[in-house]
Amino acid sequence: MNLADSEEMAAHLQLRGYTKTENLDDADLVLVNTCTVRDHAEHRALSFLGRLRQWKREKCGRKIIFAGCAAQRLGNKLKKTFPQLDLVSGAKEIDGFAELLDASGFFPPETAAHAANTKETGVTGYVTIMRGCDFACSYCIVPSVRGPVQCLPSKDILAKAAQKANQGYPEIMLLGQTVNAWKELDKTFADLLNDVSALPHVQRVRFVSPHPAFITPQFLACVENNAKIARHIHLPVQSGSSKVLRDMKRGYTRETLLEKLDALKARGFAVSTDLIVGFPTETEEDFEDTLSLVQQAGFSAAYCFKYSPRAGTPAAQMPLLPEKTLEKRLNILLNKVKGLAEAAYGAQAGKKKEVLMETPNKGRTSDNFWAETKKSYTIGTIVCSEVDQAKGTLLLMRD
Ligand code: 5AD
C-alpha cells in the first residue's frame, strides 16, 4: 500500500516537473512516506527526517514532504519539532495530495507538458481498491489513522487496472488494508477478482492484505474456477492461540482458521503470514500454540513481530510482558520459521509451474516462488515448465 501511495504521490510531483532520483545529493525534494503500525517504523521515519535537516541546509530551495500514516498520527505538530519540514500530508489525505501541493505555493502548477511516463520497471501494476479498516483489533493503530473502510468504485478500479495492463503490466496487484472486505452493493471481492482478471492483457491477479473473515465459500469457489488468480495468499493470522485471538479481537479461533488454511491449501495456495509475539495476555502455553500452528499450517513464509503498544489502542492499557520474554519468544519463533521458505521451495521439485518472467531468465510462479529458466524469454510472458530442483530460495526450471 505504501509503495502504491508513494507512486501516486510521485506521479503528482512528476506532473509538476520533478523526476525521480535514487541519489539524495541530486534531489531537490524528498518525500518521506511513513508507516506507524509499530513504534519502530515510526521511529525510523522520524530519525531519517532528523538527518534530512543537514541535507536541506546544503542547498537552497530543497523541500521535504512527510506523508503517510505517521504523518497522519502526528499531524502538523511535527513542524514544531522539525522546522525543516515544508509539508505534512497524512495517509487519509492522499486523494487531496495534488490540491495540497498547489495550495502550498511551493511547487510549480501541474502541466501536461511535464507529464512523465510513470511506468516503473517490473511486471506488476498496483491498484488500490479500498482504504481503511472496519475491524478493531485491540493492538492495532490502523483504524484510527486510516479511518473506516472506503471502497473505490468498481468502474474506477477496472479503468485503472485496464490502464496498467495496457501500459505493459501483465500482473495486477489489488491493494487494501483489508483488501477482501471490498464490496459494492451486491458485488463482492470475488466478483471484482473475476472482472479484473477478464480485462485484456491481464495475465495474473494478486492481492494484499486479506483478512481471514472474508475467506468465504464464495471466494473459494471463485478462485477455484479462475486460473488467473495467483495461487499465493499473504494471510496475516497473528497468533495460534484461540484465547489470544479472542483478546486481540480478531474474530476467529485457531480451529476456524485451520479450516480456512486447509481449504486454501487444497486449492493449491501457498500461504504466508504475519505473527505477533508477546501480546499482553500471551502465556507460555499460548505461545506454544503459535509454534504448533506454524508447524501445522505449513506457511511458505512468516513475518514475525514483537508486540508494540500503540497509543490509544485498547491493548495499550494492558500491562506489558517483560521485554526479555518478548525477545526470547521472538527468537524461538524466528528459528522455527527460518526454514519455512527453503522447505517450501524444496517441496516443489517435479511440479509444473507457470513462471511470469521478470528478467529474461527469472520470474515468479503463480504460487509466488522465485524461479530461473534455462532459456531466455521476453519479460512479461508466462512460461510453463517443470521444476527440476530447488537451490535455496530459487527454483531451477527444466526449460
Ligand atoms: N505490534 C506488533 N505488530 C503489529 N502489527 C500490527 N500492529 C502491531 C502492533 N501493535 C503487525 C501485524 C500486522 C502487520 C502489518 O503488523 O502482524 O499484520
Ligand code: SF4
Ligand atoms: Fe489492524 Fe486488525 Fe484492521 Fe488489520 S484487520 S488493519 S490488524 S485492525
